[in-house]
Amino acid sequence: MKLKHLALGISALSVMTFAGAHEFKAGNLVIQHPWARESMPNMNMGAFYFKIENTGNSADTLLAVDNADVADKMQLHTNLTENGIMKMRPVTDVVIAPKSTLEFKPQSYHVMVFGIKKPMKKGDSLPITLHFKNAGDVKVEVHVEAADAMH
Numbered sequence: 001m002k003l004k005h006l007a008l009g010i011s012a013l014s015v016m017t018f019a020g021a022h023e024f025k026a027g028n029l030v031i032q033h034p035w036a037r038e039s040m041p042n043m044n045m046g047a048f049y050f051k052i053e054n055t056g057n058s059a060d061t062l063l064a065v066d067n068a069d070v071a072d073k074m075q076l077h078t079n080l081t082e083n084g085i086m087k088m089r090p091v092t093d094v095v096i097a098p099k100s101t102l103e104f105k106p107q108s109y110h111v112m113v114f115g116i117k118k119p120m121k122k123g124d125s126l127p128i129t130l131h132f133k134n135a136g137d138v139k140v141e142v143h144v145e146a147a148d149a150m151h
């Protein structure tokens, strides 16, 4: 009984350490700290953010993001200003230039998420798959943070 307690304590600790800074490597790409904000009440939409570092000498392209268990549809979006008004636009793909880092963040590139299966709560971890032209499919975990998280 005591041993079991100890084992639980250790696994909880390692999860906490992992939450501090998490990243996922695939080929020349490093996906850093995927995160989302908590769901608003009665809203089944949301957005995912992360940094993509391309350490290679050639560009790669993010083509799509999905996981049908998490949400019905995930779409690549960018924000742009038209006649002084900030608008969101779907984009078909996002190019990550060689030796550069592209940040998906509020008011910029983001993954728009439609039809979330259950409300996203602070502390949740959601598995999603990023589909790249060259690096292929990369599975990452999105950490849900407070509704006012900015980064």
Ligand SMILES: [Cu+2]
Pocket (backbone or CB within 6 Å): 077, 088, 089, 110, 111, 112
């Ligand atoms: Cu959007």
